[in-house]
Amino acid sequence: MIVTDDNFVSIVAGIEEGWHAYANVRKVTLLLISTGLAQLILLGLSVATGLPVPLLAVQILWLNLVTNGIQDVALAFEAGEKGVMRLPPRSPKEGLFNRKMIEQVVLSGVVMAGVCDAVWVLLLETGWDEASARNGVLTVLVLMQFYHVMNCRSEYRSAFRVPLRNNRILIIGMLTAFLIHIVATEVPFFQFLLSTESLHPAVPASQSA
Numbered sequence: 001m002i003v004t005d006d007n008f009v010s011i012v013a014g015i016e017e018g019w020h021a022y023a024n025v026r027k028v029t030l031l032l033i034s035t036g037l038a039q040l041i042l043l044g045l046s047v048a049t050g051l052p053v054p055l056l057a058v059q060i061l062w063l064n065l066v067t068n069g070i071q072d073v074a075l076a077f078e079a080g081e082k083g084v085m086r087l088p089p090r091s092p093k094e095g096l097f098n099r100k101m102i103e104q105v106v107l108s109g110v111v112m113a114g115v116c117d118a119v120w121v122l123l124l125e126t127g128w129d130e131a132s133a134r135n136g137v138l139t140v141l142v143l144m145q146f147y148h149v150m151n152c153r154s155e156y157r158s159a160f161r162v163p164l165r166n167n168r169i170l171i172i173g174m175l176t177a178f179l180i181h182i183v184a185t186e187v188p189f190f191q192f193l194l195s196t197e198s199l200h201p202a203v204p205a206s207q208s209a
Contacts (some may be wrong), residue, residue, distance in 0.1 A: 005022070005132045007059060010127070011093045013083070014022075014031070015085070016080065016084060016085055017080070019080070019084045019085070019087075020080030020081075021085065022076055023078075023080070023081065023084065023155070024075070024076050024077075025155065025162055026098070026155065027075055027078060027152045027154075027155070028075050028076050028077075028152075029096060029101070030031070030104055030108070030152050030155075031068075031071065031072060031075060031148065031149055031152045032068075032102060033105050034104070034105045034107075034108035034109045034112070034152075035063075035064075035068055035108075035109075035112070035145055035146065036064070037105060037106070037108075037109030037113075037149065038108070038110075038111075038112035038116070038141070038144075039055065039060055039113075040109075041109055041110065041113035041117075041140075042054055042055070042112075042113040042116050042117055042120075042137075042141075043055065045117045046117070046120065047114065048137075049119060051120070051121070051124065052118065052124075052130050054117070054133075054137045055119040055134065055137065055138060055141075056167040056194075056195055057096055058193070058194055058195070059134075059138055059194055059195065059196075062165055062184065062194055063138075063141065063142070063145075066177070066180055066184075067142050067145065067177040067181055068145055068177075070145075070173045070180075071145065071149045071170065071173050071174060071177055073151060073173065074167070074169045074170040074172070074173030074174070075125065075139060075167070077167055077169040077170065078153055078166060078170065079166040081101060081107040081154060081156070081162075091141065095198060096183075100155065104155070104181065106152070108148060110142065110192060112144050112145075112148065115144060116140055116141050116144070118138050119136060119137055119140050120133060120134075122135045123136050123137070131174055131195065132197065133198050134187070134195070135185065135197050135199075138196065139181070141198060142177075142178075142181050146174055146177075147159075149170065149174065150162075153166070153167065153170070182199070184196055185197065185198060185199050186198055187197070194208070
């Protein structure tokens with residue numbers, strides 16, 4: 001390490017910046033892996049119970065590359081948390097996926113998958129056709145990802161205690177992702193491409209017959 005300004009405070013600032021960069025890598029990784037796990041569990045539950053798949057391949061690709069992809073990039077701009085230098089030093093042998101990370105990934109994935117699977121079963125049992133029910137599950141998962149990305153902003157503090165001003169880019173990214181999802185469900189070209197439909201209270205097939 002070379003101190004170019006003859007000020008050892010620069011060393012402290014450099015170490016703190018390294019902590020912030022490492023923390024942001026963990027946050028983005030948590031978001032990516034946990035949402036992927038949620039989709040995997042959701043599909044697995046449907047196959048295991050003999051239900052139709054709740055998401056089509058093109059819809060999963062859309063989620064991962066567009067709506068979720070925008071938030072992944074924006075989350076990397078999260079400002080550093082205060083008090084990071086008071087945390088205990090990390091063991092050089094500890095990998096990115098430590099016990100805390102694994103617990104958060106599993107818990108987040110299970111919760112998101114459980115909620116979406118419950119919505120999928122409920123819609124099918126109340127007479128919704130597969131296309132409408134699938135559209136509902138897709139929207140629920142998008143909304144849950146919005147909440148989850150806020151939860152990923154800190155490993156140690158509640159999402160409600162992290163100021164929004166710490167990452168205005170993320171807020172813009174979330175709004176952009178939401179608008180893109182609206183476009184995907186309202187514009188005929190994207191409806192055909194993604195097998196979606198307009199967001200409205202659907203009438204169950206049993207009642208509309």
